Structure formats: C-alpha cells, structure tokens
Amino acid sequence: MIVTNPRVADNPIVFCNDAFLRLTGYAREEIIGRNCRFLQGPATRVEDIAKVSKAVRDRESIEIDLLNYRKDGSTFWNALLVSPVFEDGELTYFFASQFDVTDRKRAEEHRFLLNRELDHRVKNTLATVQSVVLQTLRDTSVPESVAAAVSGRLQALARSHDVLTNEAWASALLIDVVKGALEPVHERIGNRLTVAGPEVRLKPRVATMLSLALHELADNALRYGSFSNRTGTVAIRWSMEDGAFRFEWKENGGPPIQEPIRKGYGSRIVERVLAAEFAGIAELDYRPEGLIFTLRSSADKLATEATAWTFP
Numbered sequence: 564m565i566v567t568n569p570r571v572a573d574n575p576i577v578f579c580n581d582a583f584l585r586l587t588g589y590a591r592e593e594i595i596g597r598n599c600r601f602l603q604g605p606a607t608r609v610e611d612i613a614k615v616s617k618a619v620r621d622r623e624s625i626e627i628d629l630l631n632y633r634k635d636g637s638t639f640w641n642a643l644l645v646s647p648v649f650e651d652g653e654l655t656y657f658f659a660s661q662f663d664v665t666d667r668k669r670a671e672e673h674r675f676l677l678n679r680e681l682d683h684r685v686k687n688t689l690a691t692v693q694s695v696v697l698q699t700l701r702d703t704s705v706p707e708s709v710a711a712a713v714s715g716r717l718q719a720l721a722r723s724h725d726v727l728t729n730e731a732w733a734s735a736l737l738i739d740v741v742k743g744a745l746e747p748v749h750e751r752i753g754n755r756l757t758v759a760g761p762e763v764r765l766k767p768r769v770a771t772m773l774s775l776a777l778h779e780l781a782d783n784a785l786r787y788g789s790f791s792n793r794t795g796t797v798a799i800r801w802s803m804e805d806g807a808f809r810f811e812w813k814e815n816g817g818p819p820i821q822e823p824i825r826k827g828y829g830s831r832i833v834e835r836v837l838a839a840e841f842a843g844i845a846e847l848d849y850r851p852e853g854l855i856f857t858l859r860s861s862a863d864k865l866a867t868e869a870t871a872w873t874f875p
Contacts, residue, residue: 564578564579564580564582564583564658564659564660564661565578565579565580565583565594565599565658565659565661566578566579566656566657566658566659567598567599567656567657567659568656569619569647569654569655569656569657570654570655573598574598574619574657575595575596575597575598576594576595576596576597576598576599577595577596577656578595579591579594579595583661586633586639586661586663587602587631587633587634588633588634588635589633589634593634599659600612602631602632602641603629603631603632604630604631604632604638606630606638607629607630607631607632608629608630611627611628611629611630612629614627615627615629615643615645618645619645619657622647622654623647624644624645624646624647625643625644625645626642626643626644627643628640628641628642628643628664628668629641629643631661638665639663639665640663640664640665640667640668641661641662641663641664642661642662642663642664643659643660643661644659644660645657645658645659646658646659735764735765735767735770736762736763736764736765737760737762737763737764737765737770737773737801738758738760738762738763740765740770740773740774740777741758741773741777741799742758743774744773744774744775744777744778744781745758745777745781748781748784748785748790751790752790752797755789755790755794755795755796755797756796756797756799757796757797757798757799758799758800759798759799759800760799760800760801760802760810761801761802761803763801763803763808763865764865765865766865768840769840769841769865772832772836772837772840773837773840775832776832776833776836776837777812779830779832779833780812780833780854780856781797783854784797784814784817784854787817787818787820788814788817788818788820788853788854789814789815789816789817789853789854790817791817791818792816792817792818794816795814795815795816795817795818795853796814796815796816797812797813797814797815798811798812798813798815799811799812799813800813803862806861806862806863807859807860807861807862808841808843808858808859808860808861808862808865809857809858809859810857810858810859811855811856811857811858812854812855812856812857813853813855813856814853814854814855815852815853816852816853817853819851819852820849820850820851820853820854821849821851822849823849830847833845833847833856834846834847837858838858841858841860841865842860842861843858843859843860843861844858844859844860845857845858845859846858
C-alpha cells in the first residue's frame with residue numbers, strides 16, 4: 564500500500580508499507596517523495612498509463628492491471644487500485660494498493676497462445692478433411708451439388724470455430740455466431756439480410772449447431788427462397804423476455820414455396836438437432852409468402868450443455 568499527497572507538486576508518495584518494499588525491492592528512503600511513475604518502464608503500455616493519469620486528474624477511482632518494474636529491472640503485473648480520499652469535500656490523499664498478479668497474466672497469455680495454435684491446427688485439419696472428402700466424392704462420381712453441400716457445411720463449422728476461438732471457447736455472442744455463419748451470404752445479398760436482437764451468450768456446442776442450422780437456412784434461401792430472386796429479404800430477430808428465448812428467421816418477397824415432400828439432412832439439423840441443443844422447440848413454417856423458422860427455449864437452457872438429446 565502507498566499513500567500520495569496531491570496537495571504537493573507531482574503528487575509524491577508520503578507513505579508505503581513493508582509489503583510494498585518487498586514487492587518492488589526498493590528501500591523506503593528510495594520511495595518517499597517520488598511519484599509512483601518510477602515503477603513504470605519501456606514495456607508499460609502507454610494507454611494504461613494514460614488511464615491512470617486521467618483518473619488522478621479527474622479525482623476518480625481506477626482498477627487496472629499495469630506492467631511495473633522492480634529495482635532489479637525485473638517486471639511484474641500489478642493489479643493496481645487507486646482511490647482518492649476526501650475530507651470535508653477536499654481532496655487530501657490518494658490511496659493505492661498493489662498486488663502481484665504476474666502468474667495470472669502469464670497463464671492468460673499462455674492460454675491465448677494455445678488457443679491461437681489450436682485454431683491454426685483445427686483449420687488445417689478441416690481444410691484437409693474438406694480436400695479428402697471432395698476428392699473422394701469426385702472419384703465416386705457423386706453429383707456436384709452433393710460435393711458443394713458437404714463443402715458448405717465444413718466451411719460453416721470452420722466459421723463457428725473462428726467465433727469460439729476469439730472467445731477462448733468459453734462461450735460466444737449470438738450476434739457473432741449469426742454474422743459469422745452468414746458472412747458469405749451477406750457479401751452477396753447486402754441489406755436484404757437484417758439482424759437484430761439483445762446480447763445473448765451461447766455455449767460452444769450450441770453455437771456450433773446454430774451456425775450449421777443458419778448455413779442450411781441460407782443455402783435453402785439462395786436456391787429456393789427469398790434470396791433466389793433480386794427482391795426477397797430475410798429478417799433475423801431474437802428476444803429474451805420473462806425467462807424465455809425466441810429466435811426467428813423470416814423470409815419475405817421470394818417466389819411462392821411449398822413444404823417439401825421429403826425433408827433432408829438440413830431440415831433435420833434445423834428442426835430436430837437444434838431443438839435438442841437448445842432444449843426447446845424448433846419449427847419450420849412453409850408459408851407461400853416465405854419460410855419462417857422459429858426456435859423457442861427457456862433462457863436458462865442457453866448456458867447449459869445438452870447431455871442427452873430428447874426429441875419432441
């Protein structure tokens with residue numbers, strides 16, 4: 564702990580406890596009377612220094628992780644808390660506490676590097692799988708449409724992986740999952756595709772299956788639905804109200820559609836698998852004016868991985 568005196572030029576340190584001496588390696592006489600900037604060094608981030616300086620100028624509290632230097636030149640990550648102390652409305656002191664969080668910061672950096680390496684390796688694996696599968700399909704004279712469907716699904720998996728890697732595989736924002744899954748379509752369609760909804764977080768497996776389902780819906784819209792002409796639109800909306808989650812894909816302005824006689828793999832993903840992952844109800848409504856897909860579930864289910872699938 565240290566205390567500084569803002570009523571004196573350069574806000575010098577007027578008190579430090581023994582723990583501060585042990586943390587920094589300085590003697591007390593080397594500290595008293597100096598501004599705490601002496602702990603900063605070449606690798607201390609300029610933007611972090613600016614945040615602390617602004618808080619001091621504005622007489623506000625701040626908590627921040629700051630890279631500092633000991634007397635021997637070694638660095639440590641300092642979980643710094645700075646707080647002004649007022650007496651009768653007048654600023655009298657600043658109190659600051661420091662805590663060495665170097666191990667935590669190193670663990671975070673290590674986890675980041677591992678995630679980046681994992682992302683790189685999985686992308687390579689998916690690319691290899693895609694190449695092997697497509698070559699196998701060509702060798703067996705499978706129709707080109709089948710090969711394209713397989714390739715599209717693998718690419719959808721890769722895009723969901725990108726979103727999850729950015730979030731360290733803890734969870735993913737629904738808006739990021741939607742944008743990631745539909746980015747290739749959006750590049751072609753532009754503002755004919757609209758997305759809106761509150762902030763919602765999804766567990767990794769749920770996010771992956773939603774990404775696949777959105778790929779299937781978009782592919783269907785491009786071939787038969789609202790995106791198969793020049794005027795059709797798709798509106799994606801979701802809401803969280805009274806503990807209930809509702810997600811809707813609504814097509815409009817495309818050619819008239821009819822419910823297919825036989826439903827394929829894409830429909831099973833959208834209706835059955837997605838419903839199981841969300842522990843809710845998923846429905847496809849083939850209206851003449853456009854397909855509507857609705858997903859409903861309890862909001863508290865979004866944070867829980869499904870351990871077994873149950874179908875309605």
